[in-house]
Amino acid sequence: MIGKKISSPSDQHMRITIFSSEYPPCWGGAGRHVQSLCRHLSNRVQLRLVTTTFGEPRERFAVTNLARIRVRSYPLLLAQYLGGVLLCRYDGSHLIQIHVPHAFTISRKRRIVSTFHLVSAQYSDALRHQRPMSLFDLQYPPINRRIAQEEQRLALKSDAMIAVSKSVKHELVTRYGVSEEKVTVVYNAVNVGRFQPSLNREKLILYVGRQSAHKGLPYLLQAFATFVRNRTDYRLMLIGERLEGGIAPSLVRLTETLRISDKVEFPGRLPEPEVRFIMGRAAFLVLPSLAEGFGMTPLEAMASETPVVATNVGGYQK
Helix, strand or coil: CCCCCCCCCCHHHCEEEEEECCCCCCCCHHHHHHHHHHHHHCCCCEEEEEECCCCCCCCCCEEEECCCCCCCCCCHHHHHHHHHHHHCCCCCCCEEEECCCCCCCCCCCCEEEEEECCCHHHHHHHHCCCCCCCHHHCCCHHHHHHHHHHHHHHHHHCCEEEECCHHHHHHHHHHHCCCHHHEEECCCCCCHHHCCCCCCCCCEEEEECCCCHHHCHHHHHHHHHHHHHHCCCCEEEEECCCCCCCCCHHHHHHHHHCCCHHHEEEEECCCHHHHHHHHCCCCEEEECCCCCCCCCHHHHHHHCCCCEEECCCHHHCC
């Protein structure tokens, strides 16, 4: 067990509840991280996953999906609040692990391990001068302050914390005043054997990820418009969608304004095997994020032997 030693029953009798708003089929690296963790733990402990993902997760362990209503724009903050309320009802759990640091946890009856994939204040800083392109980008100062307060509250009352990068740990220590000893850095990882690099590379620049303002996609399109003037044989593909689904209209309009519509593809959300195939044939992957904890995508690209160009932020910093 990370951080402070926590007495617990044997693995077979230990009951763990994991909460994450993001989970496949919802798009995102944090969701894939949680899925791998859950599948690994499900054979060792009694596991329940509480999620607010779009779609219906199909797993062999217990899954409670709070976002079953058929509305694609289901309010994420409300879902997280309901998730926090629901978590408090699992009195039988020996341990709760939270993968949404700004979930509204109300009770403190069980041991809590919280995994911080990012500190929400980093998003707020990055979005301050950006135009929103999805529900994920809605920024209201009172809500931002409440999220930061709940995040700090969770950090201070957690028995142990996991940060996915040194950058995230630094943010927890400096912004929320938690002790360094309480935070363990555990980097994300991928199964290298699932990726197959190709010797036949295409003149393709690739982006894989969510379409939200903190990802810096307008800057990528503007840079590509300059690049492609002298390299007309290249094309750009942006795999992914907004949090609530669909391609961001502002990105499509920008390609038209920059006159690069014929060079940019928006295939939307693709199955993982197809993404891995494309990634293994791309010339390089570009990640223009304005804020990141430590994404899965650059690891997947490196496993595909595809060069990565990323902004010097968060876990991508030298």
